[in-house]
Amino acid sequence: MPEFDIIRRYFQEKTHRNDIVRIGIGDDAAVLNIQTDTNLVVAVDTLVAGVHFPLNTTPHDIGFKALAVNLSDLAAMGATPCWMTLALTLPQADELWLSEFSKGLFVLADKFHVALVGGDTTQGPLTISIQVGGVVTKDKALLRSGAKPGDVILVTGMLGDAARGLQLLQQQDSDIPDEYLAQLNRPSPRIAAGQQLLDVATACIDISDGLYSDLSHITTASGVGAIIELEQLPLSPTLRDDAITQSEKYRLALGGGDDYELCFTVSESQLAATQTRLADIEVPCAVIGCITDGNSVMLHSSEGSEITTDTLGYQHFT
Amino acid sequence: MPEFDIIRRYFQEKTHRNDIVRIGIGDDAAVLNIQTDTNLVVAVDTLVAGVHFPLNTTPHDIGFKALAVNLSDLAAMGATPCWMTLALTLPQADELWLSEFSKGLFVLADKFHVALVGGDTTQGPLTISIQVGGVVTKDKALLRSGAKPGDVILVTGMLGDAARGLQLLQQQDSDIPDEYLAQLNRPSPRIAAGQQLLDVATACIDISDGLYSDLSHITTASGVGAIIELEQLPLSPTLRDDAITQSEKYRLALGGGDDYELCFTVSESQLAATQTRLADIEVPCAVIGCITDGNSVMLHSSEGSEITTDTLGYQHFT
Numbered sequence: 001m002p003e004f005d006i007i008r009r010y011f012q013e014k015t016h017r018n019d020i021v022r023i024g025i026g027d028d029a030a031v032l033n034i035q036t037d038t039n040l041v042v043a044v045d046t047l048v049a050g051v052h053f054p055l056n057t058t059p060h061d062i063g064f065k066a067l068a069v070n071l072s073d074l075a076a077m078g079a080t081p082c083w084m085t086l087a088l089t090l091p092q093a094d095e096l097w098l099s100e101f102s103k104g105l106f107v108l109a110d111k112f113h114v115a116l117v118g119g120d121t122t123q124g125p126l127t128i129s130i131q132v133g134g135v136v137t138k139d140k141a142l143l144r145s146g147a148k149p150g151d152v153i154l155v156t157g158m159l160g161d162a163a164r165g166l167q168l169l170q171q172q173d174s175d176i177p178d179e180y181l182a183q184l185n186r187p188s189p190r191i192a193a194g195q196q197l198l199d200v201a202t203a204c205i206d207i208s209d210g211l212y213s214d215l216s217h218i219t220t221a222s223g224v225g226a227i228i229e230l231e232q233l234p235l236s237p238t239l240r241d242d243a244i245t246q247s248e249k250y251r252l253a254l255g256g257g258d259d260y261e262l263c264f265t266v267s268e269s270q271l272a273a274t275q276t277r278l279a280d281i282e283v284p285c286a287v288i289g290c291i292t293d294g295n296s297v298m299l300h301s302s303e304g305s306e307i308t309t310d311t312l313g314y315q316h317f318t
Numbered sequence: 319m320p321e322f323d324i325i326r327r328y329f330q331e332k333t334h335r336n337d338i339v340r341i342g343i344g345d346d347a348a349v350l351n352i353q354t355d356t357n358l359v360v361a362v363d364t365l366v367a368g369v370h371f372p373l374n375t376t377p378h379d380i381g382f383k384a385l386a387v388n389l390s391d392l393a394a395m396g397a398t399p400c401w402m403t404l405a406l407t408l409p410q411a412d413e414l415w416l417s418e419f420s421k422g423l424f425v426l427a428d429k430f431h432v433a434l435v436g437g438d439t440t441q442g443p444l445t446i447s448i449q450v451g452g453v454v455t456k457d458k459a460l461l462r463s464g465a466k467p468g469d470v471i472l473v474t475g476m477l478g479d480a481a482r483g484l485q486l487l488q489q490q491d492s493d494i495p496d497e498y499l500a501q502l503n504r505p506s507p508r509i510a511a512g513q514q515l516l517d518v519a520t521a522c523i524d525i526s527d528g529l530y531s532d533l534s535h536i537t538t539a540s541g542v543g544a545i546i547e548l549e550q551l552p553l554s555p556t557l558r559d560d561a562i563t564q565s566e567k568y569r570l571a572l573g574g575g576d577d578y579e580l581c582f583t584v585s586e587s588q589l590a591a592t593q594t595r596l597a598d599i600e601v602p603c604a605v606i607g608c609i610t611d612g613n614s615v616m617l618h619s620s621e622g623s624e625i626t627t628d629t630l631g632y633q634h635f636t
Contacts, residue, residue, distance in 0.1 A: 028524055031395070044403040048441065129364070129447040131405075
């Protein structure tokens with residue numbers, strides 16, 4: 001099937017349409033109307049087969065996750081997503097694969113009213129690069145740089161399930177709990193939570209590389225330190241009941257990555273109001289520590305920590 | 319070298335900065351100020367090693383071309399480029415490669431005042447996906463869809479040199495004219511020409527897949543036909559003097575691709591004014607045919623055409 005037919009059948013005809021799109025797929029570039037009282041917010045994330053997802057991941061899950069990881073970046077800015085472009089490199093034009101991939105992509109795109117406005121399909125090793133654009137009220141975007149000593153640190157959701165799922169997949173375990181696989185393959189970007197944090201959070205980041213590493217970005221950008229209370233890390237019932245050691249559970253929660261939850265800071269005076277806002281939209285959140293006037297992220301356990309920080313976080317090329 | 323150091327050293331510290339960037343590289347997403355009387359214009363193009371450029375292409379040329387092909391899409395809309403994001407997948411963090419790649423990228427970015435506002439570096443087979451954003455006066459973007467019967471068809475620059483250069487490279491020719499390699503590796507996006515065409519061109523496209531194929535997009539989108547006069551195709555002095563047959567030269571000009579010139583249509587009454595505008599900015603342009611009330615692109619030669627259209631244009635997966 002020629003490239004243009006692929007684009008039309010699986011992408012152009014299926015995309016959500018919204019008010020900002022003046023010209024979408026089908027010209028040299030997309031033309032968009034951005035509201036005047038907003039800032040444009042853009043992010044890009046790439047998934048490489050075998051690196052960011054196991055080779056046997058379903059195309060539906062790949063499509064879903066490729067967008068989810070990008071929306072998570074917009075969530076961390078407090079932005080409302082509007083549009084995306086898709087750079088899709090794939091070995092061959094497999095119709096079944098494309099059909100399933102586009103279904104997974106548009107399940108999430110439709111949920112958040114995101115229009116696919118352009119893209120490029122090329123032949124090569126499977127690589128998916130999505131760029132998302134959104135808007136946020138002018139000068140209100142949540143940044144990493146505003147945390148202050150005394151601020152409380154919170155995270156949404158539960159940590160470590162995705163990393164545990166990946167670990168079990170790599171061990172070729174045949175009986176992996178659905179909760180782990182759902183977090184690994186179909187993470188829910190915290191768009192609504194990010195929007196609720198506008199005007200209250202002093203700093204915010206999404207947890208993609210692991211809590212320890214991502215919180216370190218907040219402390220570095222803000223020129224502060226932090227203490228994480230290990231016992232307060234939110235673990236799912238499934239991970240709590242898992243046969244691995246408590247220390248390993250903390251390691252997954254701190255350094256596993258792929259959580260796509262938000263880590264954010266608020267002043268103590270805003271804590272109760274923030275918790276109420278998130279409870280109102282049914283997003284769980286947990287206080288996990290506080291910002292200090294130090295310059296590093298410390299771990300604290302009432303039982304004495306067994307965690308070393310050497311292998312926490314994830315970096316490419318190291 | 320860790321991912322964050324790579325980003326800082328070769329990209330964050332080197333990028334052009336402009337007024338629209340409120341938050342650039344270094345947060346979850348970029349935050350941009352878009353002027354109120356403009357439309358946002360976005361495009362994305364991917365280059366895959368071995369598919370879009372020969373494996374022995376220098377990293378400097380790869381960086382240059384990866385941005386050039388994207389700016390060419392904005393040129394075809396009449397837009398002014400402002401920002402870009404870079405999704406870079408590479409086998410390993412080779413400092414020399416990255417240093418040269420970023421130099422090639424920023425030579426062109428600085429020339430057009432394009433700020434790098436975000437990106438993602440991942441490990442995998444060499445693939446470069448750039449997304450560019452620009453602005454154009456509200457509702458003025460040049461589209462493919464406005465050509466009318468009787469309109470004159472023009473192209474900027476010369477056609478076929480890049481394709482001839484690629485052909486010689488593939489034949490492992492050791493004596494390839496510089497003009498061919500310059501067009502192949504360092505095409506000049508026609509930003510200034512696109513801007514001059516606002517309010518005069520009835521349709522416009524950039525010639526990336528080959529004139530015949532790209533003009534067909536204009537005729538399809540506009541619901542018209544076209545005639546191309548073969549003898550009027552602009553060929554460079556180098557290609558004119560090349561030992562290959564005249565028919566092969568036409569084939570390269572019509573279907574070779576990688577030209578990154580603009581093909582556009584104007585009404586006959588606007589022709590002289592358009593030619594003057596482009597002459598004023600020293601962009602060569604040639605009348606190559608006219609729009610008809612047919613529904614296909616016909617080739618016409620005063621000597622009788624020897625060109626078949628079967629192999630013109632370039633499509634992936636066919």
